[in-house]
Amino acid sequence: MLFINSADWHFSNYSSDPVIKSTGLSEKLNSLVTTINNMIQYGRENKIKNQVVGGDVLHNKSVVHTFAMSVLIDLFKNNSDIEFILLNGNHDESSRSSDSVSGLKALDFIPNVHVISEVEKIENILFVPWKHSTKELFQKEKSDYLLSHFGLSEAMLNSGISIVSDISMKDLSNFKYVLLGHYHKNQYLKNEHTELYYSGSVIQIDWGEKNEEKRFLIVDTIKNTIKSIPTIGYKKYIELEINNDNRVEIIKEVEKYKKDGNKVKLLIKNEFSYVDDIPKDIIVVDKQEKDITQRGLTSGMSSADRLIRYMEIKGIPVGKQTEYKNIALDIIDKVSSEAK
Secondary structure (H helix, E strand, O other): OEEEEEEEOEEOOHHHOOOEEOOOHHHHHHHHHHHHHHHHHHHHHHHOEEEEOOOEHHHHHOOOOOOHHHHHHHHHOOOOEEEEEOOHHHEEEEEOOOOOOOOHHHHHOOOOOOEEEOEEEEEEEEOOOOOHHHHHHOOOEEEEEEEEEEEOOOOOOOOOOOOOOOHHHHHHHHHEEEEEOOOOOOOEEOOOOOOOOEEOOOOOHHHOOOOOOOOEEEEEEEEEEEEEEEEOOOEEEEEEOOOOOOOOHHHHHHHHHHOOEOOOOEEEEOOOOOHHHHHOOOEEEEEOOOOOOOOOOOOOOOOOHHHHHHHHHHHHHOOHHHHHHHHHHHHHHHHHHHHH
């Protein structure tokens, strides 16, 4: 089977973004549609008619935004010559329970869309959707390829940290190649049995994915080749460091990025004497100016409250704070349990 593999589209209204007048779409939704259409066109030009999405087609867990779903349906219907295989991810489900239902069910009526919500094998690929017990679904299976949606202990989040998961590379020895969604950072891992790829998200969703080059994969399961291709067409989050020595070059870079519609943030890490030279609409962060001991963090706070306050200080997007807080609390609980 020859196909383009991507993941983590995260369709939503993104109503807090400015609207692009030419399309009527919010900035991020417009970036998604443009990028995905460019990816589809690349496949069309290279005679690749299959598009496989490894989960999280939708963004808001248990919520389907009517407008965003309408845009997604139009995207599929306007590309009727392309076959889309959509794997359920955790963001596509209504809950983590066994009776959860998928928001992708709304796409069942489209002839060129095939939604995978249960384990299914197509040719030499085992498709395993996200479930609360995903590991149990593939443990006794064997195939050349596994395509699924989960976190792996050896893999990294965008922040560069790894989260302990119930699935490790050693658990995947029944598969030669593993293609995953879930983590937005594209990455490659390998051991003596298995090669593993996270295709990553197709656009930079927020500042947490700043400076990352996004991609999709071209997978040929007959020739056993996997090739990485950069995605194009999205507005980027760019973070640059500026100091007295590099200020002229950096400000030129800023002007170029801004001209292309990207969002830019400047970090001042060392002494900087030319603040007035920086364009007024640029976010500027002095990494030395914030002392968290003087920012409302107290010993009387609960762990959860301290984590939220710390993330506010660090400028973590509100939409990510609960997710990161839960991850951090899980780690704290595990460490505490092991210490007992």
